[in-house]
Amino acid sequence: VKNTLGYLTVLKIYSYHDKKLSEQKLENMMNFPVTGLTYKQVERYTQWLTAIYKNEVNNSDDLPYEINFRLPKLEEWEKIAEKGLDQKFKANKCLDSLNTVGCMLFNFNATASCKNYEDYLKNSFGKGSSYVTSFFPDNSGIYGLTGNVAEMVFENGLCKGGSYNHSAKDCAWDKTLSYEGAQPWLGFRVVAEFKAKK
Numbered sequence: 001v002k003n004t005l006g007y008l009t010v011l012k013i014y015s016y017h018d019k020k021l022s023e024q025k026l027e028n029m030m031n032f033p034v035t036g037l038t039y040k041q042v043e044r045y046t047q048w049l050t051a052i053y054k055n056e057v058n059n060s061d062d063l064p065y066e067i068n069f070r071l072p073k074l075e076e077w078e079k080i081a082e083k084g085l086d087q088k089f090k091a092n093k094c095l096d097s098l099n100t101v102g103c104m105l106f107n108f109n110a111t112a113s114c115k116n117y118e119d120y121l122k123n124s125f126g127k128g129s130s131y132v133t134s135f136f137p138d139n140s141g142i143y144g145l146t147g148n149v150a151e152m153v154f155e156n157g158l159c160k161g162g163s164y165n166h167s168a169k170d171c172a173w174d175k176t177l178s179y180e181g182a183q184p185w186l187g188f189r190v191v192a193e194f195k196a197k198k
Contacts, residue, residue, distance in 0.1 A: 031131040033149045033187040039156045042188045046070050049190065068193045073154040074176065076191065081145045081161070081173035084138025097168035106135050106147030108168045128164055128184070147171045149187035150179070159186055 037045075049069045072080065099105055103114035107130050129149050137143045145151075150159040150166070157178055162171025163185035170177060179186055 028131075031133065032129055033132055033144065035129065035149055035184055035187045036182045037186075037188070038182045039152060041182075042071065042152055046190055063197075065194045065196050068195065069190050070193065071152055071154045071188060072191045074158060074160070077151065077153050077160045078173055080140070080142070081138075084140040084142055084145060085173065086139060097171075104135075106144075106168075106171065107164045108147045108162060108171050109165055110168065129187075130164070145189075146173070149185055150177055150183075152179075152186065152188045 046069045050067070053067045053069070097105055097108060097110070101114055104110060109127075132143050132148070134148070135144070138145060145161050147162055147166075147168075148164060149161075150163040151161045152159050157180070159177050159179055160173075160175075162168075162175065162177065165185040166177070169175065
């Protein structure tokens with residue numbers, strides 16, 4: 001899910017304090033992943049999102065299913081990430097971190113010297129998270145599974161994907177990291193479960 005409703009709350013608070021906030025600044029802010037939340041806050045968000053959709057879906061006779069939102073389980077996240085790898089990398093269970101001219105292929109803790117690195121620093125406000133779509137999507141069309149911000153999984157205290165704060169090796173699809181509390185390098189991705197209505 002790209003830009004979830006969590007952004008709207010942040011933007012309302014920010015715009016309340018800055019009446020001169022431009023449309024462009026708002027648009028730019030919405031292109032960054034949401035970070036700085038605890039596991040419990042994200043869990044409550046998924047429960048709230050599920051409740052909203054249940055009300056809408058359950059009131060519709062056209063839809064034969066209900067939707068439940070949650071964090072992906074660790075194994076689910078790994079399967080999704082592995083599916084997006086190029087065939088040549090699947091055998092080695094890895095992802096290249098630099099292209100042939102030395103440019104970063106995802107946002108991780110590195111010193112790069114290629115031409116687009118200065119643009120990255122400008123758009124990320126300096127060695128932090130970058131726009132969700134700053135780097136190419138994987139083969140499944142998913143942006144940012146590797147690097148940028150690590151993603152919480154269903155198992156509390158564990159995260160996947162690494163971040164701008166981690167080495168490229170820590171961003172590998174099969175590497176599991178741990179965390180305590182809210183972190184500026186830690187975000188989340190919501191998955192939806194579709195279940196047949198009873």
